[in-house]
Every structure is written in C-alpha cells, then in structure tokens.
Amino acid sequence: DAGITQSPRYKITETGRQVTLMCHQTWSHSYMFWYRQDLGHGLRLIYYSAAADITDKGEVPDGYVVSRSKTENFPLTLESATRSQTSVYFCASSESMDRGKGGANVLTFGAGSRLTVL
C-alpha cells in the first residue's frame, strides 16, 4: 500500500520491557520523524532522520532509540519502557525541509501507534 504505515496500531506492555514501533513509507521521502501525542502537550518531537544512517534528537528523546538503515523504514525502540511513555506515537515523513521551497516543512503522518505501559 502506498503511504506511511505504522505497526502495531495498539500495544500493551509492562514496565521494563523493550518495545519497537515500526514505521514504513513508500514515497522515498528523505525526512522521517517520530512524535508523541499527550493531552495538553500536542505533538512533541522525539527523534528525526534526514536520510538513511542520519538521525538526531528532538525535544523529548530520553528513553528512546531510533535507527534508519533503509530510507523507507524508521523504527522507534523503547529499550526499557516506563509508565510515562504511555502515549500515542506518530511517525511522519517529509520530502523537504528547505525553507525556500513551496511545501516546505509539510509532514504526512501515519495513523499512530497507541502504547500502554502497565
């Protein structure tokens, strides 16, 4: 299917467990992002990637690890899940981050992964 897909859509885990959320996009977009959504905070950037093998921290990176060995995939791993990481996680992609181009900064989002840590 064309677009950006996230899996799993729903996950329940226990404190201390490792969890990986998957993200796959079919557009060959250079940029990919992980956001978390919490009530009252909107969407906060966890990590982003400008290209394969290039990743960088966002606003709330602690407790998360990312990798990007292929352009189309950008998995997010919680190495030891905590209750504060209960959230809805959104993956997004973008063709460009260039201020000068029309359409710059426009992100396309996946449908989200709802994670509950007990």
Added chain:
Amino acid sequence: GQQLNQSPQSMFIQEGEDVSMNCTSSSIFNTWLWYKQEPGEGPVLLIALYKAGELTSNGRLTAQFGITRKDSFLNISASIPSDVGIYFCAGPGYGNKLVFGAGTILRVKS
C-alpha cells in the same frame, strides 16, 4: 524551546455555528500550518500559509498568517458534524523542524 500557544483548548458548538481558533508563537515564523486530527487517525494538513498577511481558504475553512508573523488564525464557517476533531497549528522551530500547538478539541452538537 519554542512554544506555540493555541486557544481555545476545546469548543462544544451547535451545528451551523462558525468557529474561530488561534495560535501565537514566542518567535517569528515564516510558515504556519494547520492540521486536523480525526479520532483514531494521524493529523492531516488542512492549510499551509507562507506569507505574512496571507489569507487562504479550503472550502469552509479559512486561515490567516498574522501580520506580526507571530500568530495565525483558523476559522470554520457553518460547522457540520464531520468537523469534529482536534485542530493543531504548527510552525518551523529550531532547525526547521515542526513544532505544534497543544490542539483545539472541537465537538459539534447536531
């Protein structure tokens, strides 16, 4: 870090009413984006604004890029039940990465 203040936090309106929401930034933006999130889905882009003073419409939605470049407004005219959702403003933060407002939850009473 950069902050976007979005208001109101939530609205519960009668079908057919007009809706207004706004977003202010602590710094100047060169782009304002408005997204809508429906229940169980990811945010979807509604309107993009690239120039101070710009007024752009998308059906019953109209958004404006404030003259000061520190604010933006979204209006929905004659609301209908399918307008329900969370509306987010967004702009380029540090390193040109998007920062989002906390969202406005819109409920429509039919």
